[in-house]
Amino acid sequence: MKPRILLVEDEQSIARFIDLELQHEGFDVVHHSNGRLGLDSAKTEEFDVILLDVMLPELNGIEVCRRIRSFSNVPILLITARDAVLDRVAGLDAGADDYIIKPFAIEELLARVRAALRRTAIEPKEEKKLIFKEIEIDPVAHVVFVNSQTVELTKTEYDLLAYLVEQKNRVLSRDLILENVWGYLADIETNVVDVYIRHLRSKLPTQTAKYIETVRGVGYVMRE
Ligand code: CA
Numbered sequence: 001m002k003p004r005i006l007l008v009e010d011e012q013s014i015a016r017f018i019d020l021e022l023q024h025e026g027f028d029v030v031h032h033s034n035g036r037l038g039l040d041s042a043k044t045e046e047f048d049v050i051l052l053d054v055m056l057p058e059l060n061g062i063e064v065c066r067r068i069r070s071f072s073n074v075p076i077l078l079i080t081a082r083d084a085v086l087d088r089v090a091g092l093d094a095g096a097d098d099y100i101i102k103p104f105a106i107e108e109l110l111a112r113v114r115a116a117l118r119r120t121a122i123e124p125k126e127e128k129k130l131i132f133k134e135i136e137i138d139p140v141a142h143v144v145f146v147n148s149q150t151v152e153l154t155k156t157e158y159d160l161l162a163y164l165v166e167q168k169n170r171v172l173s174r175d176l177i178l179e180n181v182w183g184y185l186a187d188i189e190t191n192v193v194d195v196y197i198r199h200l201r202s203k204l205p206t207q208t209a210k211y212i213e214t215v216r217g218v219g220y221v222m223r224e
Contacts, residue, residue: 002026002027002028003026003027003028003048003049003117004027004028004029004030004045004046004047004048005022005027005028005029005030005047005048005049005050005051005113006029006030006032006038006041006042006045006047006049006050006051007019007022007029007030007031007032007051008031008032008033008034008035008037008038008050008051008052008053008056008061008064009031009033009051009053009056009079010033010034010053010055010056010057011053012033014102015031015033017106018051018106018109019031021106021109021110022110022113025110027113030045030047033056033057034056034057034058034059035056035057035058035059035060035061035063035064036058036059037058038050038052038056038059038064039059039064039067039068042064042068042072042074043071047074048074048075048117048120049074049075049076049077049113049116049117049120050068050074050075050076050077051077051079051109051113052064052065052076052077052078052079052096053078053079054078054079054080054081054084054087054091055081061078061079061091062078062087062090062091062094063094065078065091065094065095065096066094066095068095069094069095069154073154073155075097075098075116075117075119075120075155076095076096076097076098077096077097077098077099077100077112077113077116078091078096078098078099078100079099079100079102079104080099080100080101080102081101081102082101082102082103088191089191089195092192092195092196092199093195093199095154097116097155097156097182098112098115098116098182098192099192100112111184112184115182115183115184116183118183119155119156119159119181119182119183120155127139127140130162130165130166131165132165132168132211132222133208133211133224134146134147134208135161135165135204135208135211136148137158137161137162137165139162142158144158144161146204146205146208147205151203151204152203153200153203154199156181156182156196157196157199157200157203159181160177160181160196160197160200161200163177163180163181164212164220164221164222165222167222168222168223168224169221169222169223169224170221171215171218171219171220171221172219172220172221173218173219174193174194174219174220175219176219177193177219177220178192178193181193181196193219193220197212197214197220200212211223211224
């Protein structure tokens with residue numbers, strides 16, 4: 001079955017271009033030109049990836065993203081303007097997995113879409129539980145426990161935590177984290193990793209969050 005992509009973009013020329021390219025790559029594309037219709041579509045249909053422009057009529061992309069996150073873990077890629085740094089952070093805070101900056105090369109967009117699909121398709125590498133101090137990760141049930149209490153994480157937060165625990169006591173650069181958790185190499189200005197580390201810390205109990213150390217100028221390490 002072809003992977004299904006929901007594209008929410010109000011600029012018709014861009015939408016048509018992305019639509020054609022995605023179809024050419026073998027995807028099924030459903031396109032909507034405003035946030036409200038995009039959200040309705042996400043509610044009623046199954047998609048493998050959602051491409052969401054930020055500046056949309058009716059309901060902006062960040063709000064659409066936030067609402068989709070209340071019922072779905074589908075990978076969401078935001079499309080933002082080059083100078084809209086605040087949008088990117090707000091978008092990631094709203095639960096987007098990644099963003100792409102306009103204007104973009106279509107190859108880059110396709111690479112991001114494929115990476116998002118790969119991440120969804122990846123089955124747990126290990127069947128056995130990952131344990132670090134009071135953190136317990138069950139890859140089969142895809143559940144995280146801290147002190148035997150369930151912690152609700154999105155797919156990306158879960159993948160990030162599992163990777164940090166797997167690589168415990170090893171200092172991980174942002175590039176390495178990006179490559180292993182998001183599935184592609186960094187472009188220089190990406191701060192996806194930092195935003196997601198912040199999410200993760202905020203969802204863990206304070207004492208547990210302290211194991212995720214920032215290594216200034218390098219990246220992060222999960223350390224006892
Ligand atoms: Ca727009």
